[in-house]
Amino acid sequence: MASEFDLIQRYFTRNTPQALLGVGDDAALIKPSAGMELAISTDILVAGTHFFADTDAYKLGWKTLAVNLSDMAAMGSKPRWATLGLALPEINEEWLAKFSEGFFACAETFGVDLIGGDTTRGPLTLSVQIMGEVPAGKAIRRDNAKIGDEIWVSGELGTAALALAVLQNKIALSESEMSIYRLALEQPEPKVHLGIALRDIANSMIDISDGLLADLGHILKRSKVAAHIHLEQLPTCNYVSHHLHEKPIHKLVLAGGDDYELCFTAPKSQHAKILEISQELTLPISCIGNIIAATDGDFSSTVYNQQHQIIDIKETGFDHFA
Structure with missing residues (x-):
């Protein structure tokens, strides 16, 4: 042996x-x-x-x-x-x-x-x-988000969580659909080139491994700010976008985890430059909200639907010890 x-x-x-x-x-x-x-x-x-x-x-x-x-x-x-x-x-x-x-x-x-x-x-x-x-001095940290920053994410959110839900028999999809979505779960593509391109552009950044709200929450807490997020601006795969009005799908996109996309904040003045980077890397990058001042020490995200109603979601992401 x-x-x-x-x-x-x-x-x-x-x-x-x-x-x-x-x-x-x-x-x-x-x-x-x-x-x-x-x-x-x-x-x-x-x-x-x-x-x-x-x-x-x-x-x-x-x-x-x-x-x-x-x-x-x-x-x-x-x-x-x-x-x-x-x-x-x-x-x-x-x-x-x-x-x-x-x-x-x-x-x-x-x-x-x-x-x-x-x-x-x-x-x-x-x-x-x-x-x-x-x-030296160029690392993009979690503790530097500024009030007025736009919030951006790369790629799609919720695709890996969708594939996991199918494997757990919570959602039914055809085999051909599942083969596309399963790749996001089992063979994610780290956004290394995007991270490097954002060195002089992003004020703060984190990768989305435990869920958008949980991981963005780390930026908010470290930076002592809050956020407004717009559900309809979140980039998603076809299945998720068609069912985005359903509450169970909210959890996949906002708290599903395993996305391994980048979430970052940047000044509005960098908006056009970020779109240029998106084109250069042939990678979708979507503006999903903005950083606001925190009220009474509440460093959290408020999520709005298309009717500007607040979406209440109790689970913000994966926690090993919850």
């Missing part, structure tokens, strides 16, 4: 041109570029909580890295290095081959070196530490 070190050598050891020393020693060695600050983040994916245990291994490998790249995108950081921790219930070399193929496909797409990690026996758990670079 293959040992832990055999598995690392066979499936997770590749050339690391961006590192001084990669996989194979007690620690990796990296050298940040001159004038750059390091951005570092960690995410853990657990079978049964973040993904179904029978998820396609290639797509899971891709997503394991992609969700971390999304954190880099949200800081305006260029991702460069990653480490990978794997807890495996058993050695399944066919699964490992597909998982590593998907992981490295994502890594190569975005120019990331896997420089180390660890494996152990246990419930299927995937942990990545991602490291990137951003010019």
Whole structure:
């Protein structure tokens, strides 16, 4: 039977041109570029909580890295290095081959070196530490949203949550429809290039992993402001847009999570420039509301429908300990 070190050598050891020393020693060695600050983040994916245990291994490998790249995108950081921790219930070399193929496909797409990690026996758990670079003083943080800023989001909201609802038999869709929406859930595309393009434009930014209202809420709380959101301005897929008047669909779009799109705020003076970036990247970017002053310490979002009525939604997003 293959040992832990055999598995690392066979499936997770590749050339690391961006590192001084990669996989194979007690620690990796990296050298940040001159004038750059390091951005570092960690995410853990657990079978049964973040993904179904029978998820396609290639797509899971891709997503394991992609969700971390999304954190880099949200800081305006260029991702460069990653480490990978794997807890495996058993050695399944066919699964490992597909998982590593998907992981490295994502890594190569975005120019990331896997420089180390660890494996152990246990419930299927995937942990990545991602490291990137951003010019000194240029990181886009959560705590700088300004009153009067417009609020923008990239891509579509609620598509991944829709696919999950179908898999949980809460919504019925045809197989052809589901094949399109399922990709958003299982193989998200991190918006790294958009994050970098927004370095001198956005005042604040976050990636949408737990749901729009929950994640935007982090910006509002850190910046001590509030927000107005217009439901009809939210970018959605065809199914969701056709059912946007239904309350269960409100939850998918506003609190569904797993979107891995970017939500950011920027001055109105940057409106035209943001639309230019949208065209250059061939990526939809939609203005969905604006930042307002908070009243009595209420740093939250108010969501309005097309009739300018307030939509009451109790669940704002996913919480592991709720």
